[in-house]
Amino acid sequence: MNRRRGRWSSVVLYAVLTVFGLLFLIPFVWILSTSLKGNEQIFTIPPEWIPSRFRWENYAEVFRRMPVLLYLKNSVIVTVLQMIGIVGSSSLVAYAFAILRWPGRNMLFGVLLATMMLPMQVTMIPVFVLFKQFGWLDTFKPLVVPAFLGGGAFNIFLLRQFFLGIPREIADAARIDGCSEFRIYWNIMIPLAKPALATVAIMTFMFSWNDFLGPLIYLSEKEKSTLALGLSMFVGQQTNEWALLMASSLLMLIPMIAIFFFFQKYIIQGFTMTGIKG
Amino acid sequence: MLGFVFASPWIIGFLVFGLYPMVMSFYFSMCRYDVLRIPQFIGLGNYDTLLLRDPYFWTAVGNTLYYTFVRTPLCIAGSLFLAILINRATTGARIYRTVFFLPSIITGVVVSVLWLWLLNPQYGLINSTLQLIGIEGPLWLQSPEWSKPSLVLMSLWSIGGGRMIVFLAALQSVPPHLYEVVELDGGGAWQKFRHVTLPMISPVLFLWVVLEVIFSLQVFTEAYVMTKGGPLNSTLFYNLYLYYKAFDDFDMGYASALAWLLLLFSVLVTFVQFRLGKRWVYYEADPRG
Structure with missing residues (x-):
């Protein structure tokens, strides 16, 4: 591979890779987060990522x-x-x-x-x-x-x-x-x-x-x-x-x-x- | 002769679940048939109604073509883009590959339910994030203009799947000395991509364009679970319409005619692609050369 390629282009490469990686993973975190919320936490803006209380009873309800x-x-x-x-x-x-x-x-x-x-x-x-x-x-x-x-x-x-x-x-x-x-x-x-x-x-x-x-x-x-x-x-x-x-x-x-x-x-x-x- | 014995499961399967149903569905397509009574032959009546007197048919055709021709180039380009990025990464390539691949294992009903929530106009993650930066997001699946783009967006979540893996393998099999030739001629990254990478991987790209067009024409589950064809029939896709005709209205003859038109269209599109493919696909004469 071309060794003269600048440090910057590899920084950009990893930045883009990481951004895509996060974009792809966020929905998984979102499923888990939503599944542990009560209605009052679901319908809030901006969304709460980590619910203040984990409602494990949602799973029992399912x-x-x-x-x-x-x-x-x-x-x-x-x-x-x-x-x-x-x-x-x-x-x-x-x-x-x-x-x-x-x-x-x-x-x-x-x-x-x-x-x-x-x-x-x-x-x-x-x-x-x-x-x-x-x-x-x-x-x-x-x-x-x-x-x-x-x-x-x-x-x-x-x-x-x-x-x-x-x-x-x-x-x-x-x-x-x-x-x-x-x-x-x-x-x-x-x-x-x-x-x-x-x-x-x-x-x-x-x-x-x-x-x-x-x-x-x-x-x-x-x-x-x-x-x-x-x-x-x-x-x-x-x-x-x-x-x-x-x-x-x-x-x-x-x-x-x-x-x-x-x-x-x-x-x-x-x-x-x-x-x-x- | 032993070959027949070993292949017999497939031969029987093909006769019973392939050839026989194909012949029967061609016959049904020329009948009025509701499963309960014997099929009643009506010639080309179904085709006549479909093509000339059924506005839903043309809506379904339009929606499906839109979905196919917007989604296919985007998801091919998306997968290729990610594959190129991973191919350049010197460390951590495996981790990125795993992360990118993960969404593609989620298909069918689960991905539909998840995106129904992500795309919720009021409280969904996408619109509430847009609101944070001061943008009023669209109504997504609830708007006739945005419903099809929403489904395309959803399918782009899985560009890191099998397609990307195949592209990555193709990129890795390009002989490095070809790039050196471009370098000697003073070419940059773009020239390398345009004159070496693209021709060398064009057979793989071509195969996936053909496959993705066929897959997109058959879109069903997302629309069935998420929109039921709405709003205002904007996601009434071909196979959804076919399903409703067959299993809600029990109009099996009409649905069979729909199925045959789909088959003819798929064959035609594939044929045209192979013709056009001759112009842009590069096959090496001798792979070891």
Whole structure:
């Protein structure tokens, strides 16, 4: 890098970085701050950043007005099943596209890439009608079963790229030793692909946990609602109860932030692995 | 043949949740269909009504195009800007990357609820901060003029997400000797950016322009949670209108026609982008060259 670049330009650089960093972080502080306030502190100008008294009872109030634990249970069921289905089926399919040779492979891979561009609205209505005919409305099946069938074009693509990077000799050697394809997949490829599988699992978690349109269409009973859907109904009922809305949003955010800090590496990797080639 | 067995989950999934629904939705789009009764074929009737007699359709198209063509350049430029800053930072780059990335993990309903409060005209953080420096903030989501800019602003909060990470990786993969050539020719920072950085990362930029246009055309959750399409239909986006038609009015035929027009438009826009892309995207003949 250019060593003659002045001290000033690096001061400006760090100043700009810091300003943006603060701008991005302020809303998080604001959620926490609002969630601990009473109405008399919320509706004040200029806003109070640190409330004079922390109203932890706002969180208790959220639990009283909204069946948080029920929604949480539903969200966990849907998210976990989607993660299992997507990691399992996308790795299997990616193995077929990356390692195995079979007629029609390249043509079908082209179809797979094309489906990434397809707006889900085009398939949404007939799929809804189909699930209605199956009698699956107000169950988790419409959200979970498709996850086991393919696991999404993006995930298959990501895992295929990863499998292609594993030296062919490893699978070939196992084949010569009489290892079946399924055992090569399960005992050799899956352990090697752990980082990529972790990426897919975490991205799936992020998506399912926040998914809104799916639950909105398929789950109309309150007992089946997920956290995202429950929160959106809560918004409709609690106008101007900002402390409660921020407290409930924060409850939904905590797992996301925790996962992000623990598994940041895999999330970043997921983007760099797929997005760079163009 | 074993390949078919391994790929069969996706093949079945594609047939049942991809191909079959596409064919059916094309058929529904030429029917009157309310789910309860059998679809009734009416030819191009839905398309005729949509294009010629439905003012909401054109409102939704206008709103969606506005959102798409304002948001896409801003969020691409924003992510690139942050990536360039981080790329220049010699210390603490990881910390800034983490901080910038954080907002992008908050999506859907939560980000909508949060921004509903940030943009509250009276007590929201944005307007009360503006008031401190003596500016009367707009009504944001409650004003027909400001509602769409509000949603664009909200989406700019997450410019530090995956897109920025990819841009950063692209910037880091530009060979340094190319910059040295510009330096030898006496070029400054702008020349380096214009004649080395931009062409070298143009394939990645292009990919994200294509993707972001498609994503923006599909905007839904924010509008559903925050504005329900108001005020005065100023945030009635295409997919929100489609959703209302399908699941409030149960006019599945009409909604399917909407979906097909969206598909055709997306394909058309992508095609045009690939044509235009030939003019500004630079692909290296030999990546190792």
